[in-house]
Amino acid sequence: MSRSTMVFDEQERERLVDAFRASLESAASARESSEEPAAEPGEPAPAAVDLATLLGEMAVLKNELRLQSRQFKNTLDELRCFGNDLRDHGARLQRELERAREQAAAIEQQTARRFMLALVDLRDRLQNGVDAAARLPSSFLARLLPGSKRFTASLAEGQWLTLQRLDELLASHAVRPMPVLGERFDPERMCVVGVEAAGEAAGVADGTVLREVQRGFFHHGELLRVAQVIVSKKANRT
Template identity: 75%
Template sequence: MNQSPIVLDPEQRERLVDDFRAGLERAARHGELEGLPEGESVGDPQTAVDLATLLSEMAVLKNEVRLQSRQFKNTLEELRLFGDDLRQHGERLQRDLERAREQAASVQGRTERQFLLALLDLRDRLQSGVDAAGRPPSSFLTRLVPGPTRFAASLAEGQRLTLQRLDELLASHGVRSLQVLGETLDPHRMRVVGVEAAAEAANVADGTVLREVQRGFLHEGELLRVAQVIVSKKATRT
């Protein structure tokens, strides 16, 4: 059974085309808006405002991050410079302390040396007094004034005890006397103040110390005062 074709007038055809076009447009709009929240559309003013706000806030945040990064770098540089200054200050302080310590030690050494030399000068005077008192007086003087002679002996004993105490004090400070008698002249520790001709039979080499005019001393192994000595020199035949 054959069906007759549907014949549309021009007005119906135009309306059908318009409906088909509208359907296509609705389908297209439905596909574009599928990812938006319910109730919002592309043309929604609230959505446009929120997006602009988000972009603006992101730009501000990016700028703040950039500024904070720059400030952090500046802070690190300041800390590095401060650390360098602190290290240099510590090194200068250490050098100043070492210099002050060396100066204090030098001043202390000079002061101690002067003090010990003054004690040695006092010792020389006491030694001279003890040596003089040790020489026996003449028998005539003893018979003439026996009292003063006994007083002189008591005075000499007091000087001897004082000299002994002084030697103990010097020893407690590391002061020791040089042993030079019979030794060969050492120009670093001895100073020649006289020469005596030695007898040929004595078999004494030239430059041998015969007598000690002033005793020399060491302090902690270092020379404190040179010894003044008289050395031998063989007589030459004429």
């Protein structure tokens, strides 16, 4: 019997079950009637039980149950594969999310670095303005016009206050100046822009930072900008 002939719909299966139940009831009724007195003349005789038909219907039901069990197993296998696919998809999404977070953190770090470098450059300009105002000589015109001197002093004080506020802002973002004066030259965080001879009496070793041309800075403990320095070099003996 092929598989196509053994598959029944729900109505056909119920019909076979009802027929099997009716056959069993008929068989029980037949056994009871055999023990009772014979039927009166003219009464219909009970229907005989067809054992071959019952066995055939039982075989059909057994095959149907086997097919249903196989289909249920196939459904479970499909659900298991679907669950595995969902788990793999979730793992891929998690990896992509972590990669996106790392990229976002790297972009944020680069943006913060560029912003801090811009603030440091602004600080250099303010520092140059404050230093230039402090070096202004007292001219004859300034002595004749004291108002211009007070204006210059007020302007220099405003620049100094702005510089101080900018230093506080940099410190709040973990930007710290790099101490280099008097230290040995470090090529990883310093850049030499000049060399000056130091006498033996000064007791300064070669490669010692004498002056700072451009200040270096750290950001969260990492190098933000190298320092431009002038280092010492002893004169050669003749």
